[in-house]
Amino acid sequence: MLVITGLFEQIILGVVRFAMIAVDIVAFFVMIEVLATKWPNLNLLGLDRVGAPVVDAMSEAMDSVFRIRTMPGKLLASLIVLAVCRLALNLLFHPFIWMGVS
Secondary structure, eight states, X not given: OHHHHHHHHHHHHHHHHHHHHHHHHHHHHHHHHXXXXXXXXXXXXXXXXXXXXXXXXHHHHHHHHHOOOSHHHXXXXXXXXXHHHHHHHHHXXXXXXXXXXX
């Protein structure tokens, strides 16, 4: 029974860690979009093209939820939502650390 409980905890931790990494990747591409619009550089524009599907989907979601029409407003709202998601995942992950599961 202890093995099954340990496996279940590890599965939960794996899912939470995966979600944290996914949130970080989306936040990275949103920040690249902000930087590429402010300072158009060849490298930033290349990274912006790579992350464009993710950022476009996130900005459409921000438009449908918050009714924000400007692109800087959508990007700022996206970063705030991603920061709140990251904080929530950290709070979800934190009790497992204190229980000794890693």
